[in-house]
Amino acid sequence: MKVNVTVNGVAYEREVEARTLLAYFLREECGLTGTHVGCDTSSCGCCVVVLDSDKAVKSCSMFAAQADGHQVLTVEGLANGGTLHPLQQAFWDQHGLQCGYCTPGMLLTSIILLKHNPNPSESDIREGLAGNLCRCTGYQNIVKAVQQAAGTLGVQV
Amino acid sequence: MIPAAFTYLRAHTSDEAFAHLQQYGAEARVLAGGQSLIPAMRFRLARPAVLVDINASSDLNVLRVNGNALAVGAIARDSDIERAPWITDRRWSLIRDVSRVVADPVVRQMGTVVGSLCHNDPAGDWTAASLAARAEVTVRGKDGARDVKIDDFLVDSFTTAVGEGEMALGVHFPVADDRTAGAYQKVERKVGDFATAAAAVQLSLNADGTIREAGVALSAAGPCAVRVDEAEQMLRGQRPSAELIRAAGDAASRRSAPQADLRGSVEYKKNLAGVLVVRALRQALSRLGVQA
């Protein structure tokens, strides 16, 4: 079947099987390998992308066909030319990553977290990222990075 | 890990979805949030030939208090409930608690309440909550739409009153009076795990402080969520006390019929069910300003 998905503002029209998962559509059809696949079973949050600027979704658990006619934001769409997105900059500043495998999912989950809750407390952030696993950092610096991006680092919320 | 091939149909209205389901019958499955169905298809536990995607059926995107019921349409997400402005009213405290502990925060942005009821996992969270809140599910069939009491809707593990070619349109939670509060207590090994045991309670008080109505239900305590009738009967008409709460917890332990698995033994889970009912009752009462 034909699907047309707008990824980071660019329309990708491709002929795919209905069973093609969005994660593989992004990686193999669009060549956007920034969306990582960790568990492939909807448990780790590595593959999270943003759908229609509104929802963080696990792209390993959604069919590309469902995204037909929709907008998807992936990690490749965050930086503006050479300028990192404020959240990316915050991950850099706070050492919010080590191997970086979980980072795209952390970033995109956080974008939606901040959209719905621009002033999150530390525990709001920890709860909001509870579905995203990181095997390296111990989460501390990821939480700090999101606090920095929200402008609440060192602030009592 | 790759699902079996299927035909994808996108329904723009519930009428269209229903027509597809009638045409394909047992071959077809509704695709709501996909958070149970897609993993099941990836493991080839489910191999539907046709998927009817209802996510674009905007008439099912309902979440509002409609007279004496809260109407939750078939594509209302867990996160819509979590973020609803009225959800902080204590009469919705059971539903609010549940909307914050189902799966993980990303899954909740896609997963639906109605999809979870239709899936009817033995350890699902919305099933027990719907029993305690005495919800009804609207099912559309050949003869039109019918409201099914949640007790009759949950037939067996992964089996509901939704027949071949039918679909659920929504679930209705009765609007309780303002002397009502509930609580959901769940023990899980980690975020995103199903319950080891969970208890849903909802209490309405009379003006004199006695209990007018009680809903008590358990998840992960049998083939599907169970109502603890004995505890409900004990509580009704009584003044809340530590003793009464303990007795209700004991009734829940007796009613619980869990399976042993990696999450715990039968003995442990039965005991835990009682403990969680006690905690949930205390929490609901404290939300009503009653210490017991």
Ligand SMILES: Cc1cc2nc3c(=O)[nH]c(=O)nc-3n(C[C@H](O)[C@H](O)[C@H](O)COP(=O)(O)OP(=O)(O)OC[C@H]3O[C@@H](n4cnc5c(N)ncnc54)[C@H](O)[C@@H]3O)c2cc1C
């Ligand atoms: C990592 C992870 C952790 C989870 N943890 C929990 C948990 O702790 N507790 C819990 O309760 N759930 C949990 N879930 C399940 C999750 O809550 C699902 O979202 C939910 O069970 C199903 O809702 P859905 O909208 O995604 O339904 P889908 O997956 O789309 O559908 C589920 C089933 O219901 C049928 N169906 C859906 N809607 C209708 C309808 N309107 N009419 C008729 N049939 C319909 C489908 O055909 C399918 O058979 C978890 C899921 C994941 C991926």
Ligand code: FES
């Ligand atoms: S790869 Fe999608 S959740 Fe792990």
Ligand code: FES
């Ligand atoms: S930085 Fe390595 S998994 Fe998170």
